[in-house]
Amino acid sequence: MTATNKVGIFAVVFGAAYAVIYVISTEVNLPLLTYHPATGDIGLLYQPPGRGPAMYWYGWMLTSLIGASALALIATVVPEPWLQRTLIFGAAGAVLYLAVYTLALAVYEHASVELQFLENRWWSVAVAAAAAAAVSLLVPARWAQRLWPGWAWVVPLGAIAVLTYYLTPYFTR
Amino acid sequence: MVFWTTLLIMHGLLAIALLGAVTHQAVALWLPVRAAAGGFVGRFRAVPSHAYVTAIIVLYVLTFVMGAWIYTHYRYTARLALEQLRFFKVVGAFEVKEHLAVIGLILLPAYWYFWRPPLSPDYAAARRQVTLLLALLIWANFLIGHIVNNGRGFGS
Numbered sequence: 001m002t003a004t005n006k007v008g009i010f011a012v013v014f015g016a017a018y019a020v021i022y023v024i025s026t027e028v029n030l031p032l033l034t035y036h037p038a039t040g041d042i043g044l045l046y047q048p049p050g051r052g053p054a055m056y057w058y059g060w061m062l063t064s065l066i067g068a069s070a071l072a073l074i075a076t077v078v079p080e081p082w083l084q085r086t087l088i089f090g091a092a093g094a095v096l097y098l099a100v101y102t103l104a105l106a107v108y109e110h111a112s113v114e115l116q117f118l119e120n121r122w123w124s125v126a127v128a129a130a131a132a133a134a135v136s137l138l139v140p141a142r143w144a145q146r147l148w149p150g151w152a153w154v155v156p157l158g159a160i161a162v163l164t165y166y167l168t169p170y171f172t173r
Numbered sequence: 174m175v176f177w178t179t180l181l182i183m184h185g186l187l188a189i190a191l192l193g194a195v196t197h198q199a200v201a202l203w204l205p206v207r208a209a210a211g212g213f214v215g216r217f218r219a220v221p222s223h224a225y226v227t228a229i230i231v232l233y234v235l236t237f238v239m240g241a242w243i244y245t246h247y248r249y250t251a252r253l254a255l256e257q258l259r260f261f262k263v264v265g266a267f268e269v270k271e272h273l274a275v276i277g278l279i280l281l282p283a284y285w286y287f288w289r290p291p292l293s294p295d296y297a298a299a300r301r302q303v304t305l306l307l308a309l310l311i312w313a314n315f316l317i318g319h320i321v322n323n324g325r326g327f328g329s
Contacts, residue, residue: 007286008286010282011282011283011285011286012283012286014279014282014283015279015280015282015283018279019276019279022272022275022276022279026272035245037245037246037248037249038249052249053248053249053252053253055244055245055248057241057244057271058241061275064275068279149283149287149295149296149298149299150298150299150302152280152283152287152299152303153280153283153299153302153303153306156276156279156280156306157306159276160272160273160276163269163272164269164272167265167268167269167272169265170261170262170264170265170266170268171261171262171265173261
């Protein structure tokens with residue numbers, strides 16, 4: 001993808017950023033608005049259910065839309081190699097965090113001594129961030145010259161995996 | 174009730190048109206015919222895949238908007254009944270559907286860009302992969318929608 005190809009950069013980064021922000025919005029519950037379908041009322045940000053259920057889906061989409069649009073606009077003015085390395089950092093960080101935290105919990109579970117600090121996810125975040133930073137810096141220069149168009153589907157696919165995983169309680173009870 | 178049923182049927186019809194278009198495109202892209210198309214399957218694979226792009230984008234957005242509208246009614250009618258009946262798998266399937274629909278929607282800008290004429294060989298791989306993912310999402314949502322609708326049955 002050439003550096004002058006701003007539309008392409010916007011499209012790819014928008015999709016990737018939206019997927020990440022959407023996952024965070026759903027899991028942390030960060031809706032920009034709340035819709036109450038029984039009464040037709042719309043409220044700003046998170047609101048608890050009133051008369052009838054509350055819907056946050058539209059709010060999560062709006063939160064993600066604003067965040068992703070802003071990040072995609074910023075991406076169009078960032079040098080492409082920096083952008084590519086940032087996305088490598090993010091993707092590697094997410095995968096490494098999953099691996100490190102899973103390993104930490106397994107060690108905590110089976111250790112014969114008390115290692116309660118392993119339960120704290122911030123240790124795993126720190127380790128994953130450090131390793132991802134190393135990966136993004138050490139990646140061959142030819143891989144970091146251009147924005148990889150594949151981010152447009154790899155990041156959303158990862159988001160699907162996380163979103164589906166968080167819904168497993170519906171299928172196991 | 175007639176109003177929401179009409180919307181649901183329109184949503185379903187749009188989804189069928191979208192399913193046909195994206196399946197045509199994905200098959201023609203991943204399994205193109207090398208010789209003159211003969212039978213039904215050959216002709217199915219022989220369509221010009223780029224001709225479907227605008228139709229797929231428009232149909233996806235229309236289907237999504239209509240689904241998002243019907244969702245408001247589902248949330249305080251059908252879903253409450255499904256929860257009371259402890260049909261948690263059906264409720265969960267719909268939760269998956271809403272997320273997949275959003276992911277499909279956000280693929281569209283890149284999808285449109287990769288399919289812009291003249292088709293760039295630089296994006297050949299990304300074009301194939303994004304189209305395949307979009308097709309899989311649309312198939313998954315179509316099937317989930319059908320299953321969820323069967324959870325209570327038409328008009329129940």
